[in-house]
Amino acid sequence: MTTELSPDALTGLLERARQDYQALVGRGLSLDLTRGKPAPEQLDLSEDLLSLPDGRHTAADGTDVRNYGGLQGLPELREMFAEVLQVPAAQLLALGNSSLELMHDCLVHAMLSVVPGAETRWVDQERIAFLCPAPGYDRHFSLCERFGIDMIPVPMTPEGPDMDAVERLVAEDPAVKGIWCVPKYSNPTGDSYSDATVARLAAMPTAAPDFRIFWDNAYAAHHLADEPVEIADLLAACAEAGNPDRVFVFGSTSKITMAGAGVAFFGSSPENVRWLLAHNAKRSIGPDKVNQLRHVLFLRDADGVRAHMERQCALLKPKFEAVGRILEAELGGTGLATWTSPKGGYFVTLEVPEGCAKEVVRRAAEAGIVLTPAGATHPYGDDPRDAVIRIAPSYPSPAEVEQAIEGLAVCVRLVGYEKRAA
Numbered sequence: 001m002t003t004e005l006s007p008d009a010l011t012g013l014l015e016r017a018r019q020d021y022q023a024l025v026g027r028g029l030s031l032d033l034t035r036g037k038p039a040p041e042q043l044d045l046s047e048d049l050l051s052l053p054d055g056r057h058t059a060a061d062g063t064d065v066r067n068y069g070g071l072q073g074l075p076e077l078r079e080m081f082a083e084v085l086q087v088p089a090a091q092l093l094a095l096g097n098s099s100l101e102l103m104h105d106c107l108v109h110a111m112l113s114v115v116p117g118a119e120t121r122w123v124d125q126e127r128i129a130f131l132c133p134a135p136g137y138d139r140h141f142s143l144c145e146r147f148g149i150d151m152i153p154v155p156m157t158p159e160g161p162d163m164d165a166v167e168r169l170v171a172e173d174p175a176v177k178g179i180w181c182v183p184k185y186s187n188p189t190g191d192s193y194s195d196a197t198v199a200r201l202a203a204m205p206t207a208a209p210d211f212r213i214f215w216d217n218a219y220a221a222h223h224l225a226d227e228p229v230e231i232a233d234l235l236a237a238c239a240e241a242g243n244p245d246r247v248f249v250f251g252s253t254s255k256i257t258m259a260g261a262g263v264a265f266f267g268s269s270p271e272n273v274r275w276l277l278a279h280n281a282k283r284s285i286g287p288d289k290v291n292q293l294r295h296v297l298f299l300r301d302a303d304g305v306r307a308h309m310e311r312q313c314a315l316l317k318p319k320f321e322a323v324g325r326i327l328e329a330e331l332g333g334t335g336l337a338t339w340t341s342p343k344g345g346y347f348v349t350l351e352v353p354e355g356c357a358k359e360v361v362r363r364a365a366e367a368g369i370v371l372t373p374a375g376a377t378h379p380y381g382d383d384p385r386d387a388v389i390r391i392a393p394s395y396p397s398p399a400e401v402e403q404a405i406e407g408l409a410v411c412v413r414l415v416g417y418e419k420r421a422a
Helices: 007-026 040-044 047-051 075-085 099-112 138-146 163-172 195-203 234-240 270-280 289-299 302-331 357-366 398-421
Strands: 031-033 092-094 129-134 150-157 176-181 212-216 247-252 264-267 348-351 369-371 388-391
Touching: 007 398, 031 398, 040 302, 047 289, 075 092, 075 247, 075 264, 075 289, 075 302, 092 270, 099 138, 099 212, 099 247, 099 264, 099 270, 129 138, 129 163, 138 150, 150 163, 163 176, 163 195, 195 234, 212 234, 234 247, 264 270, 289 302, 302 348, 302 398, 357 369, 357 388, 357 398, 369 388, 369 398
Parallel strands: 031 369, 129 150, 129 176, 176 212, 212 247
Antiparallel strands: 092 264, 247 264, 348 388
16 A cells, blocks of 8 residues: 655655645534435435325235234235345345344344254353454444454455355354354445355354354445346355255345334244244234335335335435545545445445554544544454544535545545654
């Protein structure tokens, strides 16, 4: 990443960076790139949800959605998302509004009951550990911390987690009970799992008979390129490899329709579905079927989902293009940064010189540009190289995105040249 500079050239670049930074601070910006939230304009695309179900209260099979029951969720909604999530409709549950909540519940149930294939509850075992591809999703890591689950980082590659490391760790340690995966347009790198990675995850020997892949397919329909990325069907691959119970599939409409009023999905083997339903029956008498019917009437079918996501893409794509364009113009050729160009999802990963990420984030905050904390992309908030910064361009307006990335580039130049001069 480093390019050679003469002392005089470095002094000049550093002086200019300091001047640019003072000018940036003087602008009094107040910009937020911390979370991958849909912008108001994206939420407006689903405004018609609020007028539905418009007096209708029966599902396709005649179920009165206003009443109790229907723990599996509406069949027509499960059918609609079966293809998107690569789960047969009969093995897919449509539940509340939050897939994170489902991940939380699955961990709780695994802790306090016996998952299929296990001999004891996880809470009764001396140590529980999860593999955590890094950079990864901070909320996955927060769940592990919440339940005292040890986190073992494994490097993330353009094809998914480093499978040599994954296979070694799961084979040698029965305490390793799971791995977190965002398989398509991963948070935060935007990488998608290759067919080879999916096949190896499905077939690898594990020391723990109750090992689970938490397959958080949050961005399954969130394309930014003309040619959508397709990933292999992990659930089918696990069944074919003789490990049918290995994967828990999660997804939701939170970034498809309304983040505060979406529908979350769980898919898995018939045995795992029965296991979750048995526990859900003790905490709920059924999901919000009125909201599920809203989604059925609004989205209509799988083609309707695709058409809706094309409208989402039209709003998001220019923001991501602006991020890449400005980073190239401001930092290209400097040797101070590399960044991803995702084909989908909600994030861009910026990598700065080792030891600089926290300082870049601090300087940006002082200039009124708030970023996700450096280190949040790694277990325990500790990026050992202090180099990764997650950029979330979805929520700000296009003009605000441009201002924020221009300002961020100023901070990268300042911190990078200060480090070189030290």
